[in-house]
Amino acid sequence: xxxxxxxxxxxxxxxxxxxxxxxxxxxxxxxxxxxxxxxxxxxxxxxxxxxxxxxxxxxxxxxxxxxxxxxxxxxxxxxxxxxxxxxxxxxxxxxxxxxxxxxxxxxxxxxxxxxxxxxxxxxxxxxxxxxxxxxxxxxxxxxxxxxxxxxxxxxxxxxxxxxxxxxxxxxxxxxxxxxxxxxxxxxxxxxxxxxxxxxxxxxxxxxxxxxxxxxxxxxxxxxxxxxxxx
Numbered sequence: 001x002x003x004x005x006x007x008x009x010x011x012x013x014x015x016x017x018x019x020x021x022x023x024x025x026x027x028x029x030x031x032x033x034x035x036x037x038x039x040x041x042x043x044x045x046x047x048x049x050x051x052x053x054x055x056x057x058x059x060x061x062x063x064x065x066x067x068x069x070x071x072x073x074x075x076x077x078x079x080x081x082x083x084x085x086x087x088x089x090x091x092x093x094x095x096x097x098x099x100x101x102x103x104x105x106x107x108x109x110x111x112x113x114x115x116x117x118x119x120x121x122x123x124x125x126x127x128x129x130x131x132x133x134x135x136x137x138x139x140x141x142x143x144x145x146x147x148x149x150x151x152x153x154x155x156x157x158x159x160x161x162x163x164x165x166x167x168x169x170x171x172x173x174x175x176x177x178x179x180x181x182x183x184x185x186x187x188x189x190x191x192x193x194x195x196x197x198x199x200x201x202x203x204x205x206x207x208x209x210x211x212x213x214x215x216x217x218x219x220x221x222x223x224x225x226x227x228x229x230x
Contacts, residue, residue: 030055031126032147035117036066038129039085043149048095056099058126059089062107062116118142154216157186160207165224169202170195190219 070082127145168182173196180195205221
């Protein structure tokens with residue numbers, strides 16, 4: 001009798017464990033909600049092509065409508081950028097293996113797109129991809145995970161360590177006396193001592209230190225003595 005009871009309990013436990021396993025397997029996948037400024041920026045397409053978005057990508061129809069309205073507007077710059085954003089969305093749809101879903105959303109007239117996206121992401125327990133500074137702040141307050149491609153780009157820039165040398169073209173004077181400012185190929189600002197009088201010249205510099213700011217990375221350097229002239 002005891003053996004029968006034990007066998008029955010074992011079957012019940014296994015059934016529960018299998019049920020939980022199936023539930024875990026079938027639960028909704030992670031989702032990324034993409035806004036209009038991310039599409040207008042365009043870099044999201046290359047990231048997706050590289051296979052870094054294996055989860056579902058969701059674009060609410062209100063985002064598409066926003067791009068369409070801008071594409072039909074009178075501002076030539078916004079019009080061209082919005083059309084580019086629509087092209088990016090179309091190209092994402094063509095990427096092999098991408099799970100992209102354009103969700104038809106019934107939105108009351110006058111709805112603010114950012115407010116809608118926050119509510120949409122919360123209800124779906126989705127992550128939000130945006131470059132909009134204010135939207136990122138609001139998402140953080142609402143405990144919504146976010147990805148800012150600008151931040152990602154900054155984090156992926158190669159780090160030049162103190163003591164290493166590189167070449168830079170001085171393009172303008174710095175804020176302090178005798179400083180000159182140049183930029184690396186990736187856009188990193190380089191502030192060079194004693195370089196204010198050599199604008200438009202390429203020089204070899206040695207990195208002293210670097211500083212990570214919200215705007216990006218800044219490198220502070222000095223001119224290399226007896227450098228080989230370019």
